[in-house]
């Protein structure tokens with residue numbers, strides 16, 4: 001039996017199940033430190049085991065069935081969390097995972113994982129690897145031992161290791177760049193959150209120019225200014241955006257947002273007039289702040305014979321890193337090029353009356369006042385009753401939010417003074433704030449799977465036409 005959609009990400013055992021084997025809360029004694037050596041949630045262990053055992057996992061191909069894989073992963077994590085003692089959770093958090101993070105970063109920078117992956121990842125001795133990357137063999141031995149203990153590499157002999165799929169993936173620029181991006185940009189911000197909040201009497205940051213990021217980096221520049229000022233940071237950030245989006249169901253697939261029915265059907269091919277008055281071919285989709293074009297590439301591979309132009313907009317420093325194949329694809333990879341348009345989304349949108357404007361991971365980067373400014377420029381370019389604005393973001397459920405959305409919410413707060421939103425909060429921003437009409441909510445927890453972002457489809461109400 002495969003798990004149902006509701007079971008994805010959340011174990012099916014009710015979180016409110018009484019913790020039958022634990023002491024009643026009334027007898028809790030904060031001075032009794034023996035609690036630190038008892039399982040964190042013993043009362044749930046047997047029901048979690050029963051729940052996992054009730055499925056025929058052996059019949060499932062985990063390389064193909066994403067929902068089943070995520071479901072089992074979630075149940076397994078819940079079981080580990082229930083079985084661990086507070087002492088074990090503590091040392092894993094503060095010791096094992098912090099040293100693991102920096103060991104991985106050092107391995108990336110010294111090409112350790114490239115060396116391990118050579119010869120199809122055959123086992124290699126510590127001495128061989130240390131010589132290949134010019135590293136102290138004794139120190140490398142200690143670091144490899146920890147990586148193996150954390151299940152990131154496989155020990156094949158007393159002084160010999162081989163990579164697994166994770167450590168092989170550390171040789172790819174999206175995964176490697178993500179570690180470097182977090183080390184250099186995100187962690188200095190998050191590690192200063194407690195100090196920043198203390199100076200602000202524990203009030204949420206509300207601006208892009210005064211938040212834990214600017215405090216932690218001791219800078220008056222915003223996140224995007226810091227990224228744009230360094231080629232290395234720019235590369236790492238772009239790599240992270242690619243890694244983050246990989247392996248998710250395509251945003252424009254019927255499972256998430258039925259783009260064929262909602263955009264291609266009803267597309268008007270009549271040429272439109274551009275902002276300078278000249279005639280241009282009708283535009284199907286504008287990806288605003290689309291980074292290096294991964295979402296448009298996904299779209300064109302899902303709908304290779306789509307009509308109309310696809311336009312990628314971002315800051316010039318970002319577009320210069322977009323792969324050349326985007327704008328001049330091989331005849332087999334894509335039927336038509338993606339147009340690259342440098343554009344600052346705090347200025348008027350130059351492409352008028354496109355079928356759709358797409359914002360993925362944009363509004364969660366900006367405080368409300370800035371979001372409203374971005375939205376107002378897009379709204380003015382939209383043709384009422386025809387153009388659609390697609391907001392592809394987390395839609396945090398009111399109950400049982402998954403960690404992929406909750407961690408991102410906290411990082412958006414730290415880096416930008418911004419946030420992830422529930423559907424209710426999205427409607428407040430989009431409808432009450434920007435005067436748009438939300439005509440559909442697709443994918444995401446409400447319509448499908450937690451851990452997959454939703455798409456809010458908005459229109460300019462026809463009655464707004466007169467005001468435009």
Ligand SMILES: C[S@@+](CC[C@H](N)C(=O)[O-])C[C@H]1O[C@@H](n2cnc3c(N)ncnc32)[C@H](O)[C@@H]1O
Nearest residue numbers: 224241289290291314315318343344345360361
């Ligand atoms: C979090 S990334 C999202 C990228 C892409 N949409 C995705 O989901 O993978 C935010 C993007 O906004 C772009 N950006 C930031 N400020 C911008 C501005 N003022 N005008 C246009 N793009 C901007 C960044 O360069 C970056 O590519």
